[in-house]
Amino acid sequence: MSQQVIVGLNVVVVALVAETPCVMTVRQFTDIATEPTVGLPFGPLDTERHRTLEEGLRAWVQEVAKQPLGYVEQLYTFGDRDRHQSAFTDGGRVISVCYLALTRAAGQVAGNATWESWYDYLPWEDWRAGEPPMLRAQILPALTGWVDAASTADGKAKRQHRMDEVFGLASDVWDSDRALDRYELLYEAGLVEEAWRDRGEAIPSNLALVPGKVMAYDHRRILATAMGRLRGKVKFRPVVFELLPEKFTLLQLQRCVEALAGKRLHKQNFRRLIEAQGLVEETGEIFAEGRGRPAKLYRFRREVLRERLRPGVKHGY
Incomplete structure (x- = not known):
């Protein structure tokens, strides 16, 4: 007897909140726990309603969490047997087409969705x-x-x-x-x-698990996949543009790259690299906050934004 194949959509939605890379998570029930379990946004593909997978993903996230998405790219397809057992699957095999999405609009999300630091999980x-x-x-x-x-x-x-x-x-x-x-x-x-x-085994009583919050199904593996992809991508594509306001200081840009990379960068070396790559331009405006020295505001050059396959933020490590 052939097994039913169910195609679903997963998405790792990343936003920068107070210099912390956060991902959208949802509370959901699973058959492997008696309490609600946190996972990444997941839903079935509506083949009648949506012409493309990305169109379905954007519409679904907007409906479920009232969250607009900016940059979206396909991340990976996960299809291991028994990776997603729940009442929704009804015994079928779930193939998840997973996406990485970036957004600046990390505001209040609807339903059972919320924003959490990805470092809570890794x-x-x-x-x-x-x-x-x-x-x-x-x-x-x-x-x-x-x-x-x-x-x-x-x-x-x-x-x-x-x-x-x-x-x-x-x-x-x-x-x-x-x-x-x-x-x-x-x-x-x-x-x-x-x-x-x-x-399906009990955790040995003498085993100390490593720190980090647990996710439903294989969603923490999906999150780790997205983290590695985004860290690599920021070095050769200016995707940080999707996480920053239209105008920003060089310190804000550096903090954004550091947040994603999980590592501090040398300030002067970083700025020399940014200047050498020609990614940004001054706006002629300044940003003043508190008693500190006002900082120049920058934006990504229009040529860079038109051709995002060009260099990203090489951060020198």
């Missing part, structure tokens, strides 16, 4: 205040235990290599683009709740 990715203490206090020791638990010497060597690569131990360089690789390694090592939930 806290080890935020290095803006330096290396997160949880890394050496909890995550790396737990992964070392997972490496040592390999049944063969070859298996142990392979696990150690992956750990060294994705957590920057081999080169002493944290590659911010590898957010998905890090989440998947923690999942494979059984250090996030979703790993045990998906196996």
Whole structure:
């Protein structure tokens, strides 16, 4: 007997709120929990009503959360078996076409939607205040235990290599683009709740899971995918334009890039790079706040906005 295939739409909607990259989340019931579970916005594709997937996505988010979307791009298609079991699926296999969307309008959202920092779900990715203490206090020791638990010497060597690569131990360089690789390694090592939930097994009483809020289904994996994509994209496309007001200071631009990258940048080096790339131009206006020195207001050059495949914000790390 063939299994019904259901096509759904997922979206990671990102907005910048007080220098914090936030994602839209919704409260939803699942069959794997007795309480409402937080997840990313998800809905079925209405093949009769919408001509394209993106058209359906925009209309659906507007209807459900009263949230207009700016930049939208297809992120990935997720279709693993048993990844999305609920009353909605009725036993069918769910193929989710996932999108990444950016918006400046991070206002009040309707229904059961809200805005939350993406670092609430992937806290080890935020290095803006330096290396997160949880890394050496909890995550790396737990992964070392997972490496040592390999049944063969070859298996142990392979696990150690992956750990060294994705957590920057081999080169002493944290590659911010590898957010998905890090989440998947923690999942494979059984250090996030979703790993045990998906196996249908109880979490061992002696196991300390790594910090980070849990999401429904495989939505935290989708979020990690979006984080890595956006961090890589900001280096070669000016997508930060979609998160900033039309006019901004260079400090606001830097803080936006830092928020997405999860890492502080050298102020003067950043400004030299911005100037060399020719991405922005002065507006002739200034921004004065408090007692500090007024700052010049900038905007992205029109030529850059017309051809967004051109260079992005190379931030020098």
